Amino acid sequence: MQQNIETTEKPELVIETRNLNIFYNDFRAVSNVNMSVKRHRITAIIGPSGCGKTTLLRSFNRMNELVPGSHAEGEVIFDGQNLYDPMVDPVEVRYRIGMVFQIANPFPKSIYENIAWGARIHGYRGRMDGLVESCLRQAALWDEVKDKLNQSGLALSGGQQQRLCIARALAVQPEVILMDEPASALDPIATLKIEELIQELKKNYTIVIVTHNMQQAARVSDYTAMMMLSDAQRAGTVIEYNETNIIFTRPQDKRTEDYVTGRFG
Amino acid sequence: MKFSTPGSTQESELKAGLSDYNLDILSRKRAGLIWRLIFQASTIVGIIALMILILNIINSAYGYTALKAKVDPDTLAVEGVPLEEQNHGQLVAVLQSHISGPAYKKLDNEKPFSERSEADVRALVIARVVRLQVEKTWNLWDSLSKSGEINTEVARDYPDAELRFTSWLNSDFINRPQTSEPVTAGIRTAIYGSLWTILFTVLVAFPIGVGAAIYLEEYATDTWINRLIQTNINNLAGVPSIVYGILGLAIFVRALEPLTSGQIFGIVDPTTANGRTVLSAGLTLGILVLPLIIINAQEAIRAVPVSLRRASYGIGATKWQTTWSHVLPNSIPGILTGTILAISRAIGETAPLVVVGASTAISFDPASPFSKFTTLPIQIYQWTSRPQDEFRALAAAAILVLLMLLLTLNAAAILLRNRYSGRF
Incomplete structure (x- = not known):
C-alpha cells in the first residue's frame, strides 16, 4: 500500500521512518510504518481516534519516551541519522524537532519569558528582545501582545495561547515542528488563524500535523498519511501516504476513500 | 427529545421507555440534604471541641x-x-x-x-x-x-x-527564665529552646526532604528497590514519635556525642558534654518530620501538570532544566504547605525530647547548638505533672504562648507560600 513516490519528488527528505513499530510495554500501538516528511512541506497525519497518530508523531522527536514503558523498534532517519540510535541524545533531537501540543500549554510565566526561556536554556547569546519579537511576529501574535509582554501567558485567549506555544517552539530555531491537533480545542476563527500561520511557517520550517479534521488536512497540507488500525494486528499503521490532493480525490485504498468521504463505519 | 438515530430498529428496541424512569428529583434532593446536615453537624462538633479546648485553657490561665x-x-x-x-x-x-x-x-x-x-x-x-x-x-x-x-x-x-x-500570661512570664517558684517562673528559656530546636529541625529536614522527594518523583525508576524505599518512607511517617526519641538517644546523644556536644569543635563545657543538646534535639525532630516533608513534597511535585513538563521537554530542555525552572517553582507552594505541617508537628513534640534528654529545670537560655535546652512542650508537661493548682495555671499560660508561637510560624510560612504562588 505504501507509495514510494518520494524518490521521484523534488523536495528533500527530512524525516523518514523505516519499519517503525512503537510499543507501550507489550502493546503494539503503531506497527510497521514507512513514511517520509519533506522539507518545507506540510505533512498531515489523519485517521480515526486511537489509531496511533499522536504516538507516531511523538516518535519523531522521541517525546513518547516520556511515557513509561514505551519503546520503539525500527528507524526514524533524520538528517541521515537514526534518531533511535543509542548515541543520539533526545535533548538534541527535541531541540531540532520542536513540538506544539493539542491543548495549549504555555509556561505559567510572562509572555516574554515563555519565548526567552527556551532560547536561554540552549545558550542563546544574541539579543533576546529581538528574538522574542521575531518569534511573536512569525507566530502572528506580536500585534496582539506587544504591549503586555510581562503579563502571564495564561491570561491570553485559547487561540492566542496556542500561537504563543508556536512562537515558543520557534524560539529555538527548530528544523521541524510537530503539531498534535493544534486547533482541536479552538473555535473556527482561531482555527483559521492557526491554519494561516501554518501556511506561513512552511516557508522556513517543515511541519507535521496530526488532525482529526479532514477539511483542515485538505486545506493546509501538501502530503497526507492516512492511518488506521490494521485488522490483523489491531495496531495502527499508515495505510496510504500520498500528496494531499490525491488522497482526497483519488485514494487508492477503499478504507481511505470511505474515511475521507465520511462514509466510514 | 429523541436521541436515537432513525432507521435502526435494533436501537429502538433497546431504548428504554419513559415509564422505565422514576424521576423522583425531590427525594434525591432530600437524600442530599440529609447528608449535608450530617456534614454540617460534623463541622460544628469539631468547632465546639476546639472552642471548649481554648476556653478551658483561658479559664486556667x-x-x-x-x-x-x-x-x-x-x-x-x-x-x-x-x-x-x-x-x-x-x-x-x-x-x-x-x-x-x-x-x-x-x-x-x-x-x-x-x-x-x-x-x-x-x-x-x-x-x-x-x-x-x-x-x-x-x-x-x-x-x-x-x-x-x-x-x-x-x-x-x-x-x-x-x-x-x-493574668498568668504576661510579659514577665514570657521574659523570665524558669524558676521553681510559680510566681516568678517564666518561659523565656523554653521559648528560645523551642526556636533553636525548630531551626535545626528545618535546616536538616527541609533540604534533605525536598531533595529526596525530587529524586523519588523525577529520577527514580519504577524498580523494586525504589518501591521498597517509597513504602518505607510512607510507613516511617506513621512510626510513633517515641521511637524516634530512642533513635535520637542512641545515635545523636550517645554515638555522635563528640559532635552533638561540640567536643570536636573544641567546645568543652562540663554542663553540655553529654550530648543532650539543642543539636541532638533538632536532628532527632528533623528525622521525625523528614518522612512528612518527603511525602508532602512528592505530592506537590506530582501535582505539577504533565503538560507543563511536556512543554519543557518539547523544546529540548534537560530533566534538570525542567525540574529547576518548571517543576520546582510550581510545586513550591505545596512543598511549603507540607513544611508548615511538619514544623507544627515538630514544635509540639514532647515524647522524643524527653527521651533525648531535654532539661526539665534550666534557667539559662540556649546560646549555641551545643547548649542544654528545654522546650515549651517539655515545660508544659513538667508543670502539668505538679500537684499544685498554680502550676496548672502556668501550664495553661505556656500553652497559650505555644499556640501563639505556632500560629506565628504558620502565618509566616503561609505568607511565604502566597508570595510564591501568586506570581502568575
Missing part, C-alpha cells in the same frame, strides 16, 4: 490568686531606700544577708553577680527573699462569677494574703 510574702518587702528597705529603688550593690547585699551562704555561692557560680544586671538581681531578691507564695488560685470562671465569696474566703482563711487578679 487567668483568675484570682491569693499571694502571701515570706518576707514583707517593706522590711527589706536599706537606709530608708525601698526595694524598688535600691542599686546593684544594695540589692546584692540584701540578697547575701537573707539567703544561706552555699545558696549565694551557687548563684554566683551560675553567673557572677558583677555580671548580672540590676533588674536581674532585683528579680532574684524577689524570688529568693521576698518569696511571694501562692496560697490558692481560682480559675477565670469562678473569679468572675463568685468574686464576693472568694473575697470572704481569703479574708477568713488567709488573713495575711493579698488577693490579686492575675
